[in-house]
Amino acid sequence: MLIDVQNLSKSYASKPAAQNVSFSAKAGSIIGLLGSNGAGKSTIMRMLVGSLTPDAGQAFINGYDIVTQRRQAQHQLGYLPESALGFNNLSVREFLTFTAESRGFSEPQKRTLIDNVIDQLDLGDVRHKLLGTLSKGWRQRSWLGQALLHNPPVLILDEPTDGLDPNQKAQLREKLKYLGQTKTILMSTHILEEAENMCERLVVMRDSQLVADGPTAQFLDQNGRLESAIHALTATNTDQPAKTDNKAGS
Ligand SMILES: Nc1ncnc2c1ncn2[C@@H]1O[C@H](COP(=O)(O)OP(=O)(O)OP(=O)(O)O)[C@@H](O)[C@H]1O
Numbered sequence: 001m002l003i004d005v006q007n008l009s010k011s012y013a014s015k016p017a018a019q020n021v022s023f024s025a026k027a028g029s030i031i032g033l034l035g036s037n038g039a040g041k042s043t044i045m046r047m048l049v050g051s052l053t054p055d056a057g058q059a060f061i062n063g064y065d066i067v068t069q070r071r072q073a074q075h076q077l078g079y080l081p082e083s084a085l086g087f088n089n090l091s092v093r094e095f096l097t098f099t100a101e102s103r104g105f106s107e108p109q110k111r112t113l114i115d116n117v118i119d120q121l122d123l124g125d126v127r128h129k130l131l132g133t134l135s136k137g138w139r140q141r142s143w144l145g146q147a148l149l150h151n152p153p154v155l156i157l158d159e160p161t162d163g164l165d166p167n168q169k170a171q172l173r174e175k176l177k178y179l180g181q182t183k184t185i186l187m188s189t190h191i192l193e194e195a196e197n198m199c200e201r202l203v204v205m206r207d208s209q210l211v212a213d214g215p216t217a218q219f220l221d222q223n224g225r226l227e228s229a230i231h232a233l234t235a236t237n238t239d240q241p242a243k244t245d246n247k248a249g250s
Pocket of ligand 1: 012013016017035036037038039040041042043044082
């Protein structure tokens with residue numbers, strides 16, 4: 001398993017943000033992490049990428065423990081944070097150079113990795129433009145570049161298409177689908193249509209707990225839509241979740 005999450009828990013002060021969350025993801029698949037605002041999706045992702053320490057439980061990225069082997073685990077993944085901003089005074093190429101240097105790559109390696117990622121994400125035309133002057137779509141793509149630069153087997157993407165216009169959304173989704181053929185992608189999204197079209201599996205959270213985990217097909221209604229199942233699972237005043245392959249705690 002490329003991502004293996006076992007009973008991860010985290011509270012902020014005494015308020016739980018993630019409680020006993022368990023799921024796993026195999027190579028070459030796109031997993032959608034769904035749930036209403038505040039359900040705990042970003043908290044799970046931030047623990048997986050090593051920016052938050054779990055209170056309890058364990059998780060492994062390509063076999064490396066996210067706490068005791070944090071550096072090795074981080075080499076296995078690329079992370080696109082929610083609403084990624086900053087580095088506005090750097091050009092796309094300078095931003096990617098900074099990323100490569102902070103990951104410790106030497107000069108010849110650095111050049112090859114940056115050229116590869118510019119090519120892979122079609123960033124050539126904007127490589128000398130400042131991040132602060134780019135449209136949100138190009139900025140997001142540049143941030144995806146920093147996540148992809150070291151060619152990790154796992155990508156963790158927090159609402160990657162949030163705030164993009166419909167064309168930019170469509171273009172980024174195509175790129176992610178392509179990447180998902182060879183990489184394991186865990187992506188959070190509020191856009192159910194996106195989850196329908198892109199994700200092979202869904203992990204659904206509500207109020208800090210995992211409430212369902214299974215193949216996307218299992219959540220679809222007869223019209224091929226996710227809305228009714230996901231609404232039933234995530235609505236906070238509902239106590240009758242839809243029937244799913246719930247793997248919580250397994
Ligand atoms: N730094 C923090 N300090 C205190 N509480 C926090 C912090 N970050 C998140 N929380 C709380 O933890 C809970 C889970 O938040 P989290 O951001 O993981 O949810 P989410 O599912 O990613 O939400 P969204 O879809 O809005 O991004 C929420 O109640 C949130 O208010």
